[in-house]
Amino acid sequence: AQSVSQHNHHVILSEAASLELGCNYSYGGTVNLFWYVQYPGQHLQLLLKYFSGDPLVKGIKGFEAEFIKSKFSFNLRKPSVQWSDTAEYFCAVNAAGQGFSFIFGKGTRLLVKP
Amino acid sequence: EAGVAQSPRYKIIEKRQSVAFWCNPISGHATLYWYQQILGQGPKLLIQFQNNGVVDDSQLPKDRFSAERLKGVDSTLKIQPAKLEDSAVYLCASSFGLAEYNEQFFGPGTRLTVL
Numbered sequence: 001a002q003s004v005s006q007h008n009h010h011v012i013l014s015e016a017a018s019l020e021l022g023c024n025y026s027y028g029g030t031v032n033l034f035w036y037v038q039y040p041g042q043h044l045q046l047l048l049k050y051f052s053g054d055p056l057v058k059g060i061k062g063f064e065a066e067f068i069k070s071k072f073s074f075n076l077r078k079p080s081v082q083w084s085d086t087a088e089y090f091c092a093v094n095a096a097g098q099g100f101s102f103i104f105g106k107g108t109r110l111l112v113k114p
Numbered sequence: 115e116a117g118v119a120q121s122p123r124y125k126i127i128e129k130r131q132s133v134a135f136w137c138n139p140i141s142g143h144a145t146l147y148w149y150q151q152i153l154g155q156g157p158k159l160l161i162q163f164q165n166n167g168v169v170d171d172s173q174l175p176k177d178r179f180s181a182e183r184l185k186g187v188d189s190t191l192k193i194q195p196a197k198l199e200d201s202a203v204y205l206c207a208s209s210f211g212l213a214e215y216n217e218q219f220f221g222p223g224t225r226l227t228v229l
Contacts, residue, residue: 043117044157044205044220090156101170102218104156
C-alpha cells in the first residue's frame, strides 16, 4: 500500500531562515507528487506539483520542491521564509494509473517568528 | 470564480445520531472528492465521484457512511449512526477532470464533533 511520511510535524523558524520540509513516499511505480498548504483560517490550496520532466519544480510564493526518485523523496524548500508562510504543509502522492486516489501525509506545522 | 461550498461549517451531535453534509463544487468540475481529516492527520479520501458515478469508495466505511451525487453536481455525505471516532473535519474538493494531475480545489470543510 502507498504511504506518505512527513518527518517534521512542527517546525519553528525565524524570518529569513531557509526551509526544507521532508516528504518520503512508498510506492515502486510512477507517482504524481503534490504539496498543499493551509494558511490559518483558510482552505487547503495547491502549492506545487510534479508529474514528469524537470525534477525541480517551482511553485507559488517562492517555494520549490525536488523529486529524487532514488530516495522516494519530494522535499519542499524555500530559501528565505516570511512570517506569512506560517501554515500547515501537506505532501500528497497519487500513484499513476492506480485509481487516482490521493494519499496525504500527516502535515507539518510551520511557525515563522517575526 | 466561486469556490467549493460546504455546509454546515460546524455540527455537534451525539453518538448514534445521523448527520449529513452538503457540498457544491466549482461550476464545471466533473470530479468531486470527500475527505475525512482527523485532528493531527492529513486528509483521507473517503469517496471520489466522476460526474454522478463513483470512481473510488474503497476507504468509505459503508456500514455507516453513504454519499451521493445524483445529478452530477452537488453532493451529500451522510453518517448514520455516528460514532465518537467520526469526529473530524470533512472536506469536499473538486477538480476539472479525472486526470491525475488536475489540481483539487478544497472547500472550507465541516467540523463534526460527536459527543
